[in-house]
Amino acid sequence: MARHNARQATAEAAEEETERPHYHGHRKRLRERFLAAGADALPDYELLELVLFLAQPRGDMKPLAKRLIDRFGNFAEVISADPHALSEIEGVGESALAALKSVQAGAHRLLRQRILNRPVISSWRDLLDYCRASMGFEKLEQFRVLFLDRKNMIIADELMQKGTVDQTPVYPREVIRRALELHASALIMVHNHPSGDPTPSRADIEMTKEVQAAGKALGIALHDHVVIGRDDHASFKALGLL
Incomplete structure (x- = not known):
């Protein structure tokens, strides 16, 4: 049994x-x-x-x-x-x-908190990682501005405009007006190219020069303008465009 x-x-x-x-x-x-x-x-x-x-x-x-x-x-x-x-x-x-x-x-959130309360110069790689994660996979163009204080600490990170698949309307006076409201001493502009190619366009270059000139007149420095692609980025400063 x-x-x-x-x-x-x-x-x-x-x-x-x-x-x-x-x-x-x-x-x-x-x-x-x-x-x-x-x-x-x-x-x-x-x-x-x-x-x-x-x-x-x-x-x-x-x-x-x-x-x-x-x-x-x-x-x-x-x-x-x-x-x-x-x-x-x-x-x-x-x-x-x-x-x-x-x-x-x-x-x-993890990437964003890595760049807050730290000088952007010492956390540049983290900044690029954050921008790519936030914007690199978007299907439409977005324009973001990081507002900095005198110690180059980020005091605000704002998505200011959204556009189409290949264009974002950016108004330099709005960028500078917001910088004055925040008492920012410097800016870093960032936008994405949904095509994947981060090469700055002629419109990108012209708009950047307008923001730089307007900011300089008011004591607001433009440290860089970064274009984010899927797998790479382009820095205006590194390219000698600033």
Whole structure:
């Protein structure tokens, strides 16, 4: 009788093992690998799986993660994608969308806090990382101004204009007026090129010269104008345009 019960238990265990989905235990193994070796040990789709685990308590997230990578290209492109475009992917509901965009918001906040209360000169790399994360993946042009005090500390970071896919209307007098309101001593202007090519246009150069001239007359320095592309940036100062 005991042998019969043991055989039955073994058979039931084998049957249960057969019925388990192929991804059984995958979540635990993936979490353990992440905690032991860090994000660099995971391909982009597995890092996305970890994010999607937060949205879906059960189920295989690998197919959805791979669909997202196939559609947008990489982890950064996925979390930076337009919410409407993400929602068009099969399997992306409200919970998954919230999980993905919360990761993007957390990244932005982390990078932004790295540049606050520090002289921009000593945190230039962090500043570029923040600007790329904030603007580099946008489909429309955006124009941002960082307002600085006499110690080159950021006192305000403001998105002043949004435009089309290839143009943003910028009014130099509005930039200088805002600098005066904030009692800023210097500026750094930043805008993105959705095309991916950060090369300054003729309009970019002319507008920059107008802001520089207007600021100089009022004792407000223009330290730089940075154009952000997908994978690179262009600095007016480094190019000798300021």
